[in-house]
Amino acid sequence: MTTTAPVVSATQVYRVYIKATADAIWTAITDPEWTNRYGYTGYTHYEPLEKGGTLTVVPNDEFKAAAEAGGFPCPDVLIDGEVLEVDAPHRLVTTWRMLMDPTTAAEPHSTITYEITELEGGVCRLTVVHELPDSPATARLVTGIDEDQGMGGGGGHAWILSDLKSLLETGKVMADRQP
Amino acid sequence: VTDDPELHAVFKALADPSRRFLLDLLYERDGRTLTELEAELATVTAMTRFGVMKHLKVLEEADLVVTRRQGREKLHHLNPVPIRLIHDRWIDKYTERNVTALLHLKDQLEKPS
Numbered sequence: 001m002t003t004t005a006p007v008v009s010a011t012q013v014y015r016v017y018i019k020a021t022a023d024a025i026w027t028a029i030t031d032p033e034w035t036n037r038y039g040y041t042g043y044t045h046y047e048p049l050e051k052g053g054t055l056t057v058v059p060n061d062e063f064k065a066a067a068e069a070g071g072f073p074c075p076d077v078l079i080d081g082e083v084l085e086v087d088a089p090h091r092l093v094t095t096w097r098m099l100m101d102p103t104t105a106a107e108p109h110s111t112i113t114y115e116i117t118e119l120e121g122g123v124c125r126l127t128v129v130h131e132l133p134d135s136p137a138t139a140r141l142v143t144g145i146d147e148d149q150g151m152g153g154g155g156g157h158a159w160i161l162s163d164l165k166s167l168l169e170t171g172k173v174m175a176d177r178q179p
Numbered sequence: 180v181t182d183d184p185e186l187h188a189v190f191k192a193l194a195d196p197s198r199r200f201l202l203d204l205l206y207e208r209d210g211r212t213l214t215e216l217e218a219e220l221a222t223v224t225a226m227t228r229f230g231v232m233k234h235l236k237v238l239e240e241a242d243l244v245v246t247r248r249q250g251r252e253k254l255h256h257l258n259p260v261p262i263r264l265i266h267d268r269w270i271d272k273y274t275e276r277n278v279t280a281l282l283h284l285k286d287q288l289e290k291p292s
Contacts (some may be wrong), residue, residue: 009209013245013256016264017185042203127245158263165264175265 007138013130016161020168022116022124026089028164037058038114038167039160042078046094055081055094075099081109090116096130098138107135125166130158185242189261194242197224198234202243204258212252 018025020083026033032043034058043058057079060069067074078100085093094110110132117125132139140146144156167173192198197220204219205211217231235255238244245258 006206007208007217009256011210011247011249011254013247014256014260015242015245015258016260017242096213129247155263159267161260162263162267166267 005109006145008143010131010133010135010139012130012143012157014157014161016126017123018165018168022089022118024126024167024168025116025126029092030166038163038173040154046083049083050086051083053083055079055083066177098141104138105142107138110135126161127166128161130157188241189243189265192237192243197226198238201234201238202257205244205255209256210254212254216255
């Protein structure tokens with residue numbers, strides 16, 4: 001059958017299994033030096049990493065240069081939010097707003113939940129739930145749908161998690177792989 | 180040849196047309212109940228509720244579908260990550276630095292929809 005254009009969901013669920021400890025996955029999500037190594041890159045700061053703390057994602061120099069070369073201004077903070085819940089290394093809930101573009105920046109904060117569950121055999125299950133009830137442009141962006149249609153924006157959460165798995169299991173991100 | 184069990188579960192799940200139809204339904208609109216999915220499937224094929232549940236179980240085992248409780252309802256969500264992993268394994272789309280991925284974002288979002 002032919003699928004029709006999707007209605008972008010206000011609640012999105014992404015799940016991946018990673019051969020790594022819960023602590024390693026937690027560090028990869030919460031340590032700025034780690035978050036700068038996969039997905040869209042950028043230094044993710046939780047200050048402090050406890051309820052009421054602030055979330056800011058700061059672009060690296062390469063990202064800024066690429067944005068400027070592409071002809072659009074790169075803000076000093078790409079994503080902002082507030083820490084709602086921390087249970088290291090198993091659960092992190094924050095609000096989340098994308099400031100890279102006026103359209104997404106004007107939308108209200110959405111909510112992201114990371115859940116890390118230890119399973120047998122040194123494997124963890126990482127589930128990311130992104131709730132965006134009033135942020136349609138942001139919801140569309142994080143699905144990666146536009147990238148699939150050649151319109152850019154990157155592959156969204158599925159791509160980030162695939163890259164994170166690659167980094168933790170092989171030490172390499174996809175961009176570093178030899179063809 | 181040693182097979183990756185996760186990969187095997189994904190291909191097995193995708194091998195059945197009814198299961199692909201269920202994924203298409205969730206792609207069109209995510210977060211649906213069993214009753215909704217059953218009603219949609221009934222328009223194209225005769226299948227018992229038990230049959231629909233069996234197919235959903237195979238999809239869940241392959242992690243293509245993840246369920247979440249919302250109030251009294253159990254909602255089914257399409258999880259695109261396993262398909263993304265297959266994509267990234269064989270299709271080398273992102274050899275360029277990933278920072279370039281957001282470059283077209285501005286154009287895209289400023290386009291009137």
